[in-house]
Amino acid sequence: MVMTLNEATRRAAxxxxxxxxxxxxxxxxxxxxxxxGSIGDDQPLFGRGLELDSIDxxxxxxxxxxxxxxxxxxxxxxxxxxxxxxxxxxxxxRA
Amino acid sequence: xxxxxSSPSARVVLNADDIARMLPHRHPFxxxxxxxxxxxGKSAEAIKNVTxxxxxxxxxxxxxxxxxxxxxxxxxAQLAAVIYGSAAAQASTGDLVADVADRVxxxxxxxxxxxxxxxxxxxxxxxxxxxGPRLAGLISVSGQASVGRELVMTARLAVxxxxxx
Numbered sequence: 541m542v543m544t545l546n547e548a549t550r551r552a553a554x555x556x557x558x559x560x561x562x563x564x565x566x567x568x569x570x571x572x573x574x575x576x577g578s579i580g581d582d583q584p585l586f587g588r589g590l591e592l593d594s595i596d597x598x599x600x601x602x603x604x605x606x607x608x609x610x611x612x613x614x615x616x617x618x619x620x621x622x623x624x625x626x627x628x629x630x631x632x633x634r635a
Numbered sequence: 636x637x638x639x640x641s642s643p644s645a646r647v648v649l650n651a652d653d654i655a656r657m658l659p660h661r662h663p664f665x666x667x668x669x670x671x672x673x674x675x676g677k678s679a680e681a682i683k684n685v686t687x688x689x690x691x692x693x694x695x696x697x698x699x700x701x702x703x704x705x706x707x708x709x710x711x712a713q714l715a716a717v718i719y720g721s722a723a724a725q726a727s728t729g730d731l732v733a734d735v736a737d738r739v740x741x742x743x744x745x746x747x748x749x750x751x752x753x754x755x756x757x758x759x760x761x762x763x764x765x766x767g768p769r770l771a772g773l774i775s776v777s778g779q780a781s782v783g784r785e786l787v788m789t790a791r792l793a794v795x796x797x798x799x800x
Binding site: 594595597598601602605611612613614617626 | 691743744746767768769770771773775788
């Protein structure tokens with residue numbers, strides 16, 4: 541099925557809005573000293589990206605569940621590797 | 636006929652000797668006196684009687700004895716170990732208590748600890764801990780401590796899962 545331009549534009553805007561919400565959530569819940577707007581959509585969250593550590597994994601998963609009602613289990617921890625993957629996970633779970 | 640317990644908190648689910656079988660901690664770091672409610676793997680309630688003869692109060696502080704807030708947090712961590720230890724004991728033996736102390740998890744994070752009132756000798760502190768979500772080998776635990784009707788401490792912890800046998 542071909543998506544109309546309007547539909548594609550609407551989805552892109554919704555995605556951007558969700559990305560922005562998740563960035564604010566990350567900064568708030570993990571007390572990060574960065575501007576949410578400076579976090580790139582493909583930036584790795586752990587290691588040299590946002591420098592989260594393994595203990596932040598649990599807090600991040602709880603924050604996502606509290607805010608979006610979407611659970612992250614041991615089977616989908618790969619969804620926490622970057623912001624885009626996390627947003628993909630939230631979108632899939634909500635679809 | 637014996638007298639009825641003076642308060643519901645007197646109920647004994649695990650006594651101090653039972654708790655000692657679940658935890659590797661010993662004096663002066665064995666902190667809980669009694670477990671008064673227990674749902675293995677999920678939640679528990681315990682009491683601790685704070686007494687002037689506790690050695691830690693000799694130094695915290697001379698002339699102004701206050702039970703250290705960090706030890707209130709540690710009490711919640713030890714109660715978390717009882718919650719998960721009892722689940723492991725039940726799974727392996729069917730009993731609430733077993734010798735699982737060598738498999739206890741570690742404290743990984745203390746988040747949002749608040750100390751709302753000082754705790755002093757003579758206080759009976761009631762601790763409550765609830766298990767939250769678990770992920771990647773970590774379990775979230777929310778805990779609180781109260782004296783009488785007053786909340787004295789709240790905290791959220793992350794602990795590591797028990798070592799598998």
